[in-house]
Amino acid sequence: MGGTASKLPKELLSEYQELTFLTKQEILLAHKRFSELQGRENGPYGSRVSMEKILTLPELKSNPFRKRICYVFSTCDLGDGSLSFEDFLDLLSAFSDSATLEIKSHYAFRIFDFDDDGTLDARDLEKLVNCLTGETDDTRLTAEEMRQLLNNILEESDIDKDGTVNLSEFQHVISRSPDFVSSFKIVL
């Protein structure tokens, strides 16, 4: 099945099904899209696609966190955000409909952790808010508003009062949110 549509070996496909939250059709679709990005048909599925090409996907094009998403899911040592097919599957799995809250919140944390230091500090939060409010100046918050907002966020979710939000605090906050799971979704 799907032998003509893609060159994914059957056993690998079933292993991917075992390891991700995706269905067979979704994996095959992902493979198709990925090999389109690669540019050549039937390319080996280990080779990588640069971040610029990944970001041309319409699903990611207007996402303010698109670069962070690439960096987080990339396993390349160079840190250039390029994705292999397996990284791509990881991405789709984490953003899929049936992924658990735990894994979603874990990746959300890493996406929001702009400097990769394992905690969300004031700078991370500021960058995050700036991403959310858009690039243009008229939607930006003023410095005063930003300060107040950051204070409020830290007051709410920084339980141990060390000035940063760490993973467990983040997950605690997220797990109670009514609409995180439904909105943290990307579907091909």
Next chain:
Amino acid sequence: GKDNEFSLYYVEVEENFEGGKEKQATRDGKRRRVRNSEVSRRASENRTTEAGIKRAEKKHDKRHKTARKEGEKHGRKQRRKNADAEEAEEESRKEKKNIKNERTKTLKLEDEKEKDVKKKRKKHANEEDDAKHGKTKHKDCQGMPLKEKKKQKQISESESKSESESQSDSDSESKDNPAGGVLGSLTPEELEKLKEAVDERKKLIATLRGKPWPMRKKLVSLRESQEFVEKYEGALGKGKGRKLYAYKVMMMKKWMKFQRDFENFKTACIPWEMKIKEIESHFGSSVASYFIFLRWMYGINMILFGLTFGLVMVPEALMGKPYGSLPRKTVPRVEEASAMNFAVLWDFGGYAKYSVLFYGYYNSQRAIGWLKFRMPLSYFLVGVGTVAYSYMVVIRTMARNANEEGGGDDTSFNFSWKTFTSWDYLIGNPETADNKFASITTSFKETIVEEQESRKDDNIHLTRFLRVLANFLVLCCLAGSGYLIYFVVRRSQKFALEGLEKYGWWERNEVNMVMSLLGMFCPMLFDVISTLENYHPRIALQWQLGRIFALFLGNLYTFIIALMDAIQLKRAEEEIVKKNMTIWQANLYNGTMPDNSTAPPITAHPADVPRGPCWETMVGQEFVRLIISDTMTTYITLLIGDFFRAVLVRFLNNCWCWDLEFGFPSYSEFDVSGNVLGLIFNQGMIWMGAFYAPCLPALNLLRLHVSMYLQCWAVMCCNVPQERVFKASGSNNFYMAMLLVILFLSTLPAIYTIVTIPPSFDCGPFSGKNRMFDVIQETLETDFPAWFGKVFSYASNPGLVLPFLLLLVLAIYYLQSTSKTYKRVNMELKKKLQTQNEENKKKNKLAALKAANELEQQRSNSASDLGESTLNGVNEESSSLDEAGHHRQAGQNGHFIHPSQSQHTQNSGPPVTATHTTTRTPASRGHTSSGHLPGHPHQPQKNSHSNKR
């Protein structure tokens, strides 16, 4: 750790070596037996381990195949083992004499074995890399996976260490006294341990997808644990149990595979996935939620349609008496002339009225056709079944939604939720994204302002007054619309009494039109009124929904009350017809045959027979007309309100004095709440009318199908994304609750009519009965054995039913109170966890502070000597501390604290002066430099990794 694999192979060898040994014993003398067995054991050990390695490699190659053929493999293994044992026997015969040589040989061989294993591992790793990279090797990307693989190996080794130890123990024992050690190699405890290990691996396989690891790592660990499970699963169980176990394992695997395939199939069957996805990316999840709801509705209606079509309409059409055979199945003489006119058919009169589409057509014959299909019973049960099914589905969905939401009413994380969860990742359209940015910004600003103003609520009285005023206005609207409908319905009754022929189209369709128009314009009015109230958008949306709901409900119930009046009128008419009927029959008999001693066949044509008005068909017709007019108004408003408006705005914009696209008319937005409510009420009418008009589910299916395509098209081509993009999930159960209420309210009148009003005497499946539900009684008496009827009549005795009801109520009460206590316990546990967490964190923080202080002192000592270069050194120290895996928290906190402190202490250093100002870029750079060294891009990632683990 490397011995694991041998020792386990060893177990297998020893187990099946028994047979060979016994043969030997019969051949050789008893004296030699001990020695021989030892030698042969050693030899066979060597051979089988080599064979085992080969086997393992083979297995590795064909892992996927063997996984599915567990049972077969098991058999093969056994055969192979026997062969091994025989070989070993032969060898032992040859090498009987030089035992000492043999011993040295075995030692050498053992060394070789180790080397082999190393080679094998390398090969293993290469193979896996090849599989992943597909021959093109990116050298820059290979460092990580190997490292991880090593870690994984270590983990797996440590996991199986315990059992390997036990194995080696038994190994040494058996070496000491080989005669006795052969059997004892697999003690129950070891088996237990092995089983535990295997179970652990299985659990790992099951939970692997929930682990936030990169795919490569997951793949490696999946393969390894699968291999492990495969290898040792066979060793579990003994004798007969083993076969059963293998069979069970195989069946489990097959079952899992089947389940996965079935899941795939199920998701492949869901229609309109791509359409909805497109809408999601254009308009966000709230608009898409309407379409998902529509699709869900479509599914339910599919089932309802299947029930009514398959069990009621088709049997009657195929097996029942044909058209024209009975008065109820024939168009009466008076209507015959106009029965085929389009206007009449469009109104569901004429031939449409006397067809399977309506209640009146069905015959009361108990069993029809060669199948002896119990038509009246089937009709009744389908009517009940559709309602029961709908209740079940709605309640189940609600329960599932409630589970998923799980305590989302906590408002203590207002700001955090706004920041962390407000982006809708489904949005793929730049325009929608811009709107989303804007709406997030305004919501941030609003909440900040709210936060400030919540302390000094100044004009609370004004808002209160405005809210009361708004509600008053809305109530006036509702009352007005209710009165209007009542007035119109009364007028239409007057028209109906005088005969509709004198009046035009408007008079005939007045009720439906007025209802549709009210449903169209009142929501707009409510929208205008709700601007007075100044609620938060989400709350405002709910108010709006509630008001429209009240409006629709009022309209519907006025309609039903009017219908009830009509039913009473029809029943009075029926009484008159009944009397006339006897007179007519008497006339017929008197006219044709003078002697009434025998019952003569009535020869009159069925079209000429006088008949009652059949109120059931009238009700069904009313509902069908309502549905049709509702559908028409929906589609027409869609066309005019959306499409033509969009066309006008688009093309007149070039020659108009103001900007139409951004000015007054602009493009319309998709009204989610109104559409959802329309859908819900439509469904309510279906539920209400389906009993009297079996065609309703079919009509509704058609309507939903067309709506899906039409609305998808309309949304994509002429609506603009909402200015304030909401998320839908919060209101999901709100819709479901409304659906449930509507379901309840629409089944009430239907059940009332079924239970209290006797059916018409000359039409429908229940004609001639006193009540519709008498059909059950009849079936019980005639189709079931006598004792069953007796039991049933005893069971339906109030003396039994009442206690049963009481028991049910008690059970509900009990379950509810237990669930409450569980909830409370849950909350308490949560609180406990929270406080514990905080305490732990405080402790860790103290420890970290201490450590930081110590470091600080050391540093200040060394700083005086080394000067500027200390910063890097300190960072190295701190990161090494982090990596050394001290307290995770401590490491983190210390890590965070001291760079800033160090920066404060040595502010004199020129490169670090800019760190704590508010300008962003240099500050952040200064900060990140504390996390890792420049020129080591990999380090932060690793840090975060180690933190997360």
